Amino acid sequence: MDIPELHPRLESVLHEGWQGFRGEVWKRQIAVREFIRANHRPHFGDAAFLQGPSARTRRLWEAVAGLLRQERERGGVLAVSTETGSGITSHAPGYIRREDEVIVGLQTDAPLKRAIFPQGGLRMVEQSLAEYGFAPVPETIRNIFEHYRKSHNEGVFDVYDPEILACRRSGVITGLPDAYGRGRIIGDYRRVALYGVDALIAERRSLKGDTDGAEFTESVIREREEIAEQVKALEELKIMALAYGFDISKPAATAREAVQWLYFAYLGAAKEANGAATGIGRITAFLDIYIERDLRAGLISEAEAQELVDQLIIKCRIIRYLRTRDFDALYSGDPTWVTLSLAGMGTEGRPLVSKTCFRVLQSLYNLGLSPEPNLTILWSTRLPEGFKRFAAQVAIDTSAVQFENDDVMRPQEVGGVPLGDDYAIACCVSAMRVGRQMQFFGARANLAKALLYAINGGVDELTGVRVMPGLTPIKGDVLDYDEVMTRFGQVQDWLAGVYVRALNAIHYMHDKYAPERLMMALHDRDVLRTMAMGIAGLSIAADSLSAIRHARVKPVRNASGVAVDFEIEGDYPAYGNNDDAADRIAVELAEGFMARLRRHRFYRNAVPTQSVLTITSNVVYGKKTGATPCGRPAGQPFSPGANPTNGRDRNGWIAAGFSVAKIPYAAAQDGISWTASSTPGSLGKTPEERIVNLARCIDGFCNAKGFHINVNVLDRDTLLTAMEHPEEYPQLTIRVSGYAVNFIRLTREQQLDVIARTFHASC
Amino acid sequence: MPAADPEGARTGYVHSYETGGAVDGPGVRFVLFMNGCQMRCQYCHNPDTWKEKAGRLQTVAQTAADIGKYAPFLQVAGGLTISGGEPLLQAGFVGALARRVKAEHGLHVALDTNGAFAGRLPDRWFDPVDLVLLDLKHIDPGRHQALTATPLAPVLESAQRLARMGMPLWIRYVLVPGWTDDETHVERMADFVAHLPTVERVEVLPFHNMAAYKWEALAGSRYALADTPSPSREREAWVRARFAARGLETA
């Protein structure tokens, strides 16, 4: 067994918190998954047991809703705590409405008041404060970071080389976490509830003891220092909880305590680290065990169980970070990616669906819609029907949940170990075994732009500046596929190298100057690290290559010989139509870039992975990229993630999904994102039919090895927007009474009629 | 595949296909639109499929392979719907295709037809078909002739024959104000349908003129219903109720 033994003393501390729980392994070792395995009871039924919001929840949410409104009115940031840098114990306790809060704890002393994280970079803090109209940081803090303490950002820029800086500036590599926290690390917050902080401290101390007297190599010294810091972070966590009146040194004894302990652990981590994505993990089966125990003992009612969940969700909805406008341009909408992963199957074939999965989804009805927490349903074709139906219903009603293929992930080996049944998603599509695996988040390289570099000899098409040295431009009137491919290969070789250098530097400095002590305290010592790189512009690059191969593409060059536009004669097969002629190109691109990344050496021996994901950065990527050989004009947004280019997928959304599903997960272990949109009417005629059909669609897509599906069941507002901005919805097809019409080609009256009809049934 | 594959080599004119529709049969369907139709319904929403020898000339093997690419999805999510136009105009091709798709992928196969030609086909032909979506246009022979430019009798005979065969039926009835929404004819249609024992549901589809742009692109045809309004929701509900009153399931 590679699970480290607990400190021997722990065994004698058989707490009341564990009463009635089955299993032995998890009592001797930190092994939350074993605890779940021994105690989880799947729920095979439907959603009939669910309860509405309690009076307290309702009042609390009303208060939060008011604050959210004020936040919007003030331009996006309600308040900032500038006087002190964020840390686990930095702020006095804060409350929303103390008398109504069943679960307590805020990032600062007031709701939606954002903290600052100068250890990430003082410059970004000052920039954000200025941009949102807040007073600058006090002299004392500035003094510390100007004279005594170095930041992550400073460290990174100390070591960057000219090529990295040039790639960063041109946007061929964008979104690097060198000016914001890397995030995407999920502490196993459940450990705090199950074991209490004291046992975790004991475990850390015993781990440190393992190298007492060992040769103090660089890695041993680093490990010892990290463990020492982790112990301090755990001590601070206890202090933070004590300030709220809770002693979390011992295991949680009730459901309420379990939720509270777990949330405190998450909160402490969120206060310490300014992560771009701060997921809470896979917590429903775990919490359900506590809730069920209390329900059986008559200590709480179903309404109170729901209240616990709703109140935890409220807390997740108000996690805030102070960001720069640049960050917002990249990832619009002030996201925090408090990703919460639900459901999935156990490796022995038992569904990890519990009533608490239902309760979490129910929060969308009890509290209304919200993008956070990012509810992620780990889908298996073997999930119980009752859950499938409820999940599909929620997706249709809210468009606020996403689905990821558990059947693909469970057996997938990352770094030689299967993901198994206790992984969670960080951010959007990044799977990691909770507490056993973490990632070094690495944004993405722009493959479409890299292709233009191949054509233009390494000169940027927008600025005319040379970014890649030593390459000559392609001459000739018509682009030759083989020639372009050879050059493109050279550009990718070079780009992969620059990219890996940048990431190694970033994560070295992040570990050094902005370590996530608490998150890592809630991991095993021998954690598997991945270097999670990514690609953007996949569909553009694939279509461009397809155009060069199957049609005649003539570059239009400016006075300095840079191709700034392309003329295309003839047709070409486009990615997204389930046509191998084009889809193969996309697959080869993804596999090819991954193979190039693998040739490099990674900081802390991280295992390289990549994602095909852009979130909303597809717009910025598009803006920073000139016209491409596929016919896309300069500046036009890319399609998001692995989606086909807007308007080029002509065979319907299932064909598009099949094209996306061809990209093998093994070549993109950090996830492949696909967003599908549908109108409620096209999913079926009655609400009942829509639910059944959507559940079948997800089953079908998963059966076809698709990885991720972001389901948009377009609402009325979307169609209204499409009427005003038809250019954004070129392919919006609606099905009315058994046949298809192109929405934007209808007259205004017809569109209004469709809107009236389509939504009549669902209103 | 055997070296000689006469079935697979059969060709047919395919107008287009669509993936992801959920309103042409149970679940989510691969909808194959065949070319050609002998009717000329005034409300036709796919007049672009009328021409018989247009679209892509494809073999059964090719078409089945195209559909087969979606098999893992369709097996779980729905199936294949062969529509048009009127698919039975190319019954040889369509029958071979249905047999092949059934044999190779075990998909649920639905046939969306106006019914006029079903009577000419042997029972065997329908073996791979799980469901017929039968479009009944009008119950009065004169009005049927005026609306579709074809006689009514063969349609009704096919309907009865399919029912006798035990073929599950979904009846589709397009509601056109001034044409198909009057009480007498709706009642008579509902009576007729109620006497078909294999009807599983009746879909009352409200007319709308959204296919105008397709008609405009079509030389030599006039879209007589360009200015006809859609039926009111009340009327739609009333017509459904007429069918429902006879114990029929209306979607």
Ligand code: SF4
């Ligand atoms: S039967 Fe169908 S395809 Fe043929 S004319 Fe009538 S509505 Fe159009």
